[in-house]
Amino acid sequence: xxxxxKVVTELMNPFVFFLILGGVTSGLFVGAMPGLTAxxxxxxxxxxxxKLPPLLGLVALxxxxxxxxYGGSFAAILVNTPGTPSSIATxxxxxxxxxxxxxxxxxxxxxVSSAVGGLAGVFFLLVLSPPLARLSIQFGSAxxxxxxxxxxxxxxxxxxxxxxxxxxxxxxxxxLASVGVAPIGGENRFxxxxxxxxxxxxxxxxxxxxxxxxxxxxxxxxxxAALVEVTMDSRKRGTFFSAIRTVFSMPVNLIRSCIIGExxxxxxxxxxxxANLVAYNEAKRASKHxxxxxxxxxxxxxxSESSNNVTVAGSMVPLLTLGIPGAPxxxxxxxxxxxxxxxxxxxxxxxxxxxxxxxxxSMGLAALFMVPVGLLGGRLIYRVIVKTPHYLLVPSIAxxxxxGTYALRNSLSDVVIMLLLGTTxxxxxxxxxxxxxxxxxxxxxxxxxxxxxxxxxxxxxxxxPWMMLFQNRLSQIIIFMMVLSFASPYLSAGFRRFxxxxxxxxxxxxxxx
Amino acid sequence: xxxxxxxxxxxGILGLVLVGIFWYGRxxxxxxxxxxxxxxxxxxxxxxxxxxVKGLVRPHRRSVFSxxxxxxxxGTGTILFVWVIxxxxxxxxxxxxxxxxxxxxxLASTHRKVxxxxxxxxxxxxxxxxxFFYMIFAKLLYVxxxxxxxx
Numbered sequence: 001x002x003x004x005x006k007v008v009t010e011l012m013n014p015f016v017f018f019l020i021l022g023g024v025t026s027g028l029f030v031g032a033m034p035g036l037t038a039x040x041x042x043x044x045x046x047x048x049x050x051k052l053p054p055l056l057g058l059v060a061l062x063x064x065x066x067x068x069x070y071g072g073s074f075a076a077i078l079v080n081t082p083g084t085p086s087s088i089a090t091x092x093x094x095x096x097x098x099x100x101x102x103x104x105x106x107x108x109x110x111x112v113s114s115a116v117g118g119l120a121g122v123f124f125l126l127v128l129s130p131p132l133a134r135l136s137i138q139f140g141s142a143x144x145x146x147x148x149x150x151x152x153x154x155x156x157x158x159x160x161x162x163x164x165x166x167x168x169x170x171x172x173x174x175x176l177a178s179v180g181v182a183p184i185g186g187e188n189r190f191x192x193x194x195x196x197x198x199x200x201x202x203x204x205x206x207x208x209x210x211x212x213x214x215x216x217x218x219x220x221x222x223x224x225a226a227l228v229e230v231t232m233d234s235r236k237r238g239t240f241f242s243a244i245r246t247v248f249s250m251p252v253n254l255i256r257s258c259i260i261g262e263x264x265x266x267x268x269x270x271x272x273x274x275a276n277l278v279a280y281n282e283a284k285r286a287s288k289h290x291x292x293x294x295x296x297x298x299x300x301x302x303x304s305e306s307s308n309n310v311t312v313a314g315s316m317v318p319l320l321t322l323g324i325p326g327a328p329x330x331x332x333x334x335x336x337x338x339x340x341x342x343x344x345x346x347x348x349x350x351x352x353x354x355x356x357x358x359x360x361x362s363m364g365l366a367a368l369f370m371v372p373v374g375l376l377g378g379r380l381i382y383r384v385i386v387k388t389p390h391y392l393l394v395p396s397i398a399x400x401x402x403x404g405t406y407a408l409r410n411s412l413s414d415v416v417i418m419l420l421l422g423t424t425x426x427x428x429x430x431x432x433x434x435x436x437x438x439x440x441x442x443x444x445x446x447x448x449x450x451x452x453x454x455x456x457x458x459x460x461x462x463x464x465p466w467m468m469l470f471q472n473r474l475s476q477i478i479i480f481m482m483v484l485s486f487a488s489p490y491l492s493a494g495f496r497r498f499x500x501x502x503x504x505x506x507x508x509x510x511x512x513x
Numbered sequence: 514x515x516x517x518x519x520x521x522x523x524x525g526i527l528g529l530v531l532v533g534i535f536w537y538g539r540x541x542x543x544x545x546x547x548x549x550x551x552x553x554x555x556x557x558x559x560x561x562x563x564x565x566v567k568g569l570v571r572p573h574r575r576s577v578f579s580x581x582x583x584x585x586x587x588g589t590g591t592i593l594f595v596w597v598i599x600x601x602x603x604x605x606x607x608x609x610x611x612x613x614x615x616x617x618x619x620l621a622s623t624h625r626k627v628x629x630x631x632x633x634x635x636x637x638x639x640x641x642x643x644x645f646f647y648m649i650f651a652k653l654l655y656v657x658x659x660x661x662x663x664x
Binding site for chain 2: 162164165167168171172174175178182184185186187188189190191192213216217218220221222223389390391392394395396398399400402403406407410412415416419423426427428430431432433445448449452453456457
């Protein structure tokens with residue numbers, strides 16, 4: 001009880017509220033700009049927190065993180081360009097909704113879903129921290145490898161057209177992830193004699209290239225028409241209360257997406273970039289109308305936005321208990337904690353309990369602040385984007401994209417790589433190899449390689465070292481999930497065919513072109 | 514009728530070309546460093562061959578590069594590459610003003626006649642926008658933006 005009042009006293013400081021409001025607002029605008037990520041927003045803000053007391057510094061960073069992950073949905077919905085990797089799946093449904101004249105509705109639903117996800121993440125962090133921390137400790141190299149392979153099966157089902165093209169795109173992404181210094185052998189691969197490639201293909205650089213550049217080409221090719229398609233919808237349909245009704249009308253989807261977000265969040269290295277795709281995929285799989293996905297369905301949008309915001313607080317579980325950042329932005333927060341002498345572990349929940357719990361609850365407040373900030377800011381950003389002529393909008397996005405890519409590592413080579421990958425992505429998209437599997441392959445490639453090579457090394461004493469990948473019970477469970485995930489679309493299709501009977505099937509085949 | 518392309522076949526061939534390029538670029542490296550890339554390249558090859566076979570047996574066809582103005586895509590791509598390549602020589606600010614303004618005039622020119630007055634107005638907007646971002650990144654965030662002829 002004493003701890004509770006201490007936490008309340010800490011949070012009653014008006015400056016805390018000001019910092020949360022400012023943090024969410026600035027995070028939202030940074031996240032809404034393609035190329036500027038949550039990690040970058042936090043890194044940029046870091047110097048400003050040096051002079052602040054530990055709690056205020058952490059509160060500001062937590063609010064920026066929450067706002068930036070949510071802000072990524074704006075660009076995804078309005079220009080089909082995920083502002084952050086956490087909003088890839090948001091673009092699948094949000095942009096078709098916007099093209100259908102439902103942009104404000106999509107933004108309102110994304111806002112409410114993000115707020116619910118943010119609050120759910122805080123709930124999980126407060127209540128489930130100890131058991132989840134114990135589960136994350138169980139993950140060894142083989143489990144990491146299989147988690148990445150599970151991602152590969154998701155890649156295939158995420159690909160809207162051909163499964164084979166999805167696998168091809170995912171494999172290409174994994175090959176791109178192997179460019180540069182090997183994580184274990186330490187030698188250079190695929191550098192083609194260019195020292196600049198020794199550092200590898202930065203994930204954010206590839207993400208910007210694959211998602212922004214094809215869209216710029218598309219906008220340039222279609223001119224005014226590319227933007228006119230996104231039209232203003234009635235305020236009535238996009239109101240806050242209407243969005244609340246819509247989001248809470250699908251409780252199973254919401255709860256499932258939040259749980260998926262939390263499970264992915266506690267796996268170090270995964271984060272919102274994977275959570276949103278997994279949750280979206282599961283929503284599609286569970287839906288009565290999976291064929292509507294990709295055409296502007298609310299279910300997919302709710303799944304993506306709720307799950308990615310769960311990971312903001314959710315990824316703090318391994319950070320606060322083990323000192324392992326669950327996602328890149330967490331690394332910045334870890335740096336601030338260490339700078340203020342706060343060491344992750346049990347002491348954080350006992351000796352510095354008031355500060356830790358105040359920080360956790362402040363993230364919940366940031367999730368609530370997202371609603372007014374997002375609904376007001378959303379309309380503002382929407383109007384700016386819609387009213388700007390395409391011949392000014394395309395170069396403006398190009399400018400921010402070039403700057404954002406350059407500022408990641410102060411490297412002009414990264415900008416050239418981004419343009420090359422973007423052009424390749426545009427050509428591949430025309431051949432129906434989508435960008436999402438390539439980027440997911442790039443994210444998973446590093447995790448898979450580490451897990452694979454470490455497992456083989458650990459198994460050198462065995463007759464067949466690769467057996468190390470199959471020995472652990474947790475690995476076997478993940479392999480089972482992977483097989484199930486791979487087979488379930490075929491199984492459900494077979495089941496549907498069986499249920500409908502041979503006559504209807506013959507009729508369907510007769511109707512089909 | 515628009516010309517239809519066998520996308521399975523072309524995607525498979527592109528995949529095989531990528532396998533070839535990366536196979537050639539593996540370099541002389543030890544077993545530990547190349548174990549995983551070899552496995553993934555093998556998989557990429559398998560999927561590409563499967564796509565080629567599918568393209569020959571049961572192809573999926575669609576018209577590619579058929580929507581919108583293809584010339585604009587080529588022009589925009591060229592301006593973007595020239596813009597970035599010019600940065601080390603002209604400096605970030607100057608190259609960006611030129612690239613931004615050039616792209617604006619180019620994209621607007623297909624929809625309307627660009628008068629010198631309009632081009633002048635856009636130059637003012639471009640100058641304001643590039644200066645705004647330049648100040649934020651270079652002066653506030655201390656990102657060392659490339660300098661060239663002037664600054």
